[in-house]
Amino acid sequence: MRNVLITGGAGFIGSNFVRYWLANHPGDRVVNLDALTYAGNLESLKDIESNPNYRFIHGNVCDVDCIEKVFEDEKIDTVVNFAAESHVDRSILGPEVFIKTNIHGTFTLLEAARKFWDKDKTGCRFLHVSTDEVYGSLGPEDPAFTEQTPFAPNSPYSASKAASDHLARAYYHTYDLPVLTTNCSNNYGPYQFPEKLIPLVIINALEGKPLPIYGDGMNIRDWLHVEDHCRGIDVVLDKGCLGETYNIGGCNEWANIDIVKLVCEHLDELRPGNAPKSNLITYIKDRLGHDRRYAIDAGKMKRELDWEPLYTFEKGIEETILWYLDNKEWWARVRDGAYRDYYNRQYR
Ligand code: NAD
Ligand code: TDX
Numbered sequence: 001m002r003n004v005l006i007t008g009g010a011g012f013i014g015s016n017f018v019r020y021w022l023a024n025h026p027g028d029r030v031v032n033l034d035a036l037t038y039a040g041n042l043e044s045l046k047d048i049e050s051n052p053n054y055r056f057i058h059g060n061v062c063d064v065d066c067i068e069k070v071f072e073d074e075k076i077d078t079v080v081n082f083a084a085e086s087h088v089d090r091s092i093l094g095p096e097v098f099i100k101t102n103i104h105g106t107f108t109l110l111e112a113a114r115k116f117w118d119k120d121k122t123g124c125r126f127l128h129v130s131t132d133e134v135y136g137s138l139g140p141e142d143p144a145f146t147e148q149t150p151f152a153p154n155s156p157y158s159a160s161k162a163a164s165d166h167l168a169r170a171y172y173h174t175y176d177l178p179v180l181t182t183n184c185s186n187n188y189g190p191y192q193f194p195e196k197l198i199p200l201v202i203i204n205a206l207e208g209k210p211l212p213i214y215g216d217g218m219n220i221r222d223w224l225h226v227e228d229h230c231r232g233i234d235v236v237l238d239k240g241c242l243g244e245t246y247n248i249g250g251c252n253e254w255a256n257i258d259i260v261k262l263v264c265e266h267l268d269e270l271r272p273g274n275a276p277k278s279n280l281i282t283y284i285k286d287r288l289g290h291d292r293r294y295a296i297d298a299g300k301m302k303r304e305l306d307w308e309p310l311y312t313f314e315k316g317i318e319e320t321i322l323w324y325l326d327n328k329e330w331w332a333r334v335r336d337g338a339y340r341d342y343y344n345r346q347y348r
Contacts, residue, residue, distance in 0.1 A: 002025070002029070003077050004025075004076075005033060005076040006021070006030060007082055007105075012191050012192040012196075016191060030053060033067075035059065038193075039087075043334070061101065064108055068116070071112045071113070078124065078127075089287060092288050095156035095160075099160055107167055114177055121178050125237055126168070127179075128180070130184070131158065131161050132186075132296050134153050135153075139292070145247060147246070147300055169243070169245075173243065181244075182236055183247050184229050184249065185249035192226075201259075203324065215286030217260070219256050219293065220293040223250050224248065224250035225311035228309040229248055239304075252313050264276065267321065270325060
């Protein structure tokens with residue numbers, strides 16, 4: 001039985017991971033520590049809040065006293081660190097909180113693990129969740145990012161994630177802390193905050209609002225279903241080599257404009273209207289420093305850990321669109337701040 005600390009477990013990937021972990025490791029205890037920023041939402045975990053193996057703690061990864069208390073009281077032996085500011089556009093508008101949470105927060109967690117884990121650290125694991133964006137931008141003919149690709153982050157977000165990856169690596173080399181790092185491509189699936197491309201486009205299309213395309217729409221991302229990411233993290237925790245990094249990706253590159261058109265086609269079928277949804281596509285000013293292309297070579301995950309995505313993109317995107325159609329209450333509350341008002345009343 002493990003005592004697993006999942007930070008950022010009320011966010012998009014974190015909430016999917018909490019659910020995944022409780023279903024697949026029913027003997028473990030899960031502690032979800034989340035600061036409940038605009039991106040954190042306990043509604044995403046409503047179905048598991050009464051699970052006796054689950055506990056939520058409202059806390060900040062930068063708060064040393066809080067983190068040390070959690071390590072001590074909960075006898076944490078496994079950390080999966082999702083907590084982060086995650087949106088590139090927000091990092092361009094206001095980088096400071098990205099530096100605090102992504103760098104200082106990771107540092108605080110690593111320090112707590114160093115302090116509380118026994119010298120031999122038997123059975124302990126610290127898995128740091130990161131992104132392909134640390135590797136920078138690819139040209140159209142460049143090979144996909146491997147674990148050997150040098151870091152070249154271009155946004156305040158990716159720079160802060162790269163810094164946290166370096167800290168995780170350093171704690172393995174310097175202190176022998178049992179650290180593993182994963183660098184994953186763009187995730188999609190249920191419970192993603194509607195500031196990110198796919199949910200934003202689904203919801204705007206349903207509401208007849210413009211579908212904003214940055215620049216020429218030809219920037220490329222590699223998309224992976226969130227459940228495949230969760231499974232990837234699980235196998236890295238289980239079988240990964242300490243101190244190493246693992247690239248997790250879908251081998252599924254799409255230009256943004258093509259994703260948006262695909263979503264429009266699905267919605268035209270599911271919710272037919274007077275005009276095709278693609279009429280709402282609106283080209284707008286490009287994102288500053290917009291990375292042109294990301295692509296992940298997940299060969300190491302396949303060769304060494306026998307992991308590969310199970311979702312086809314066709315199935316994953318259709319299920320995701322249906323999920324947003326069926327869960328309007330979730331996204332309406334997340335968007336208009338009603339959830340946070342409720343939370344403040346309920347838990348103040
Ligand atoms: P998200 O923004 O949906 O969720 C982040 C969660 O962290 C939220 O619940 C938020 O409340 C919490 N949080 C923020 N600051 C905190 C703090 N100081 N203390 C405690 N909790 C805090 O993000 P996501 O998309 O789920 O991403 C999760 C992790 O995965 C991040 O580390 C991100 O860099 C990484 N990642 C994301 C993607 C992607 O496509 N979304 C891809 C690769 C890697
Ligand atoms: O309105 C939009 N219009 C648009 O053209 C938005 C929100 C995005 N885009 C473009 C920018 C990107 O090229 O779509 C692409 C995807 O954008 P995001 O959903 O913001 O994701 P991205 O910037 O690629 O970063 C995501 O994947 C890697 C996550 O937000 C990160 O947390 C993760 O590390």
